[in-house]
Amino acid sequence: MSAAARIVKPGGVIIIAAxxxxxxxxxxxxxxxxxxxxxxEELLAQVMTPGFRCLDQWEAQxxxxxxxxxxxxxxxxxxTEEEIRRSHLLPCxxxxxxxxEFLQSNPKATIAILPDGPQTVPTVAS
Amino acid sequence: MRIRLAYGRKGLTIELPDRAAVTVIExxxxxxxxxxxxxxxxxxxxPIGCPxxxxxxxxxxxxxxxxxxxTRPMPNDRVLPVLLEELSRAxxxxxxxxxxxxxxxxRAQTEAELKTMLGEAVVNRYHIVQHNxxxxxxxxxxxxx
Numbered sequence: 001m002s003a004a005a006r007i008v009k010p011g012g013v014i015i016i017a018a019x020x021x022x023x024x025x026x027x028x029x030x031x032x033x034x035x036x037x038x039x040x041e042e043l044l045a046q047v048m049t050p051g052f053r054c055l056d057q058w059e060a061q062x063x064x065x066x067x068x069x070x071x072x073x074x075x076x077x078x079x080t081e082e083e084i085r086r087s088h089l090l091p092c093x094x095x096x097x098x099x100x101e102f103l104q105s106n107p108k109a110t111i112a113i114l115p116d117g118p119q120t121v122p123t124v125a126s
Numbered sequence: 127m128r129i130r131l132a133y134g135r136k137g138l139t140i141e142l143p144d145r146a147a148v149t150v151i152e153x154x155x156x157x158x159x160x161x162x163x164x165x166x167x168x169x170x171x172x173p174i175g176c177p178x179x180x181x182x183x184x185x186x187x188x189x190x191x192x193x194x195x196x197t198r199p200m201p202n203d204r205v206l207p208v209l210l211e212e213l214s215r216a217x218x219x220x221x222x223x224x225x226x227x228x229x230x231x232x233r234a235q236t237e238a239e240l241k242t243m244l245g246e247a248v249v250n251r252y253h254i255v256q257h258n259x260x261x262x263x264x265x266x267x268x269x270x271x
Contacts, residue, residue: 017131017133017138017140018133019133019134019135021134025232025233026233027231027232027233028231028232055231056231075138077134095131095138095140096140096141096142099140099142099146100143103143103145103146107145108147109146109147110147110149111142111146111147111148111149112148112149112150112151113129113131113142113148113149113150113151114151115129115130115131115132115150115152116132116152116153117132119132119153120151120152120153122151
């Protein structure tokens with residue numbers, strides 16, 4: 001997600017394909033931080049509150065910051081649609097169909113594909 | 127355009143329309159070692175900045191080996207047997223070795239998961255401890271940063 005966020009245009013779309021085989025972890029505070037906030041903005045405001053310190057806050061904070069820049073769709077077998085939405089992401093049942101929908105509304109859209117996800121760290125040439 | 131995405135253990139192949147302006151960003155391919163075991167043995171025989179294990183380890187010592195947990199793509203099952211064999215050749219009895227699962231704050235692994243990660247032979251032969259960051263009784267302060 002953060003690899004794609006480096007090159008997505010503001011207001012653009014990130015589609016993540018991740019199996020999430022172990023679900024969303026019950027250990028740590030990632031899930032609680034995400035699910036207790038009603039929006040990414042609320043989550044960021046909480047994290048930015050002076051004196052606020054919480055285990056795993058970086059994970060939730062990074063997700064919320066990326067949500068500020070782009071819409072994030074998640075294709076996964078490991079989470080329910082409700083779990084995806086509560087995590088401030090959008091469910092995606094088919095990567096192809098989601099891409100096709102966006103191409104229809106924006107035929108000139110440019111698409112970058114990172115088949116190995118965070119194994120690549122892309123940068124937009126200045 | 128067909129593209130195979132890293133997804134779970136099997137991958138996910140997607141087909142995108144040819145009219146789409148697609149850039150595929152891939153890592154540079156680095157071939158694996160031709161003979162892993164030989165390369166590992168050679169590396170253990172000439173470590174960087176310290177003597178090799180047989181010179182460091184005595185049969186009366188105890189040794190803890192820390193290994194990456196299930197959330198990391200570390201081939202423990204291929205590396206640990208070579209390392210443990212080296213300790214054994216240094217004269218260290220099996221019951222002087224403890225393997226510590228570096229879980230940080232992640233959940234403990236199940237027995238079946240440990241067998242997949244480390245190999246059944248290693249799990250059956252050695253004592254394994256799963257680090258528990260929440261159990262102070264099993265932790266000891268060694269300094270503050």
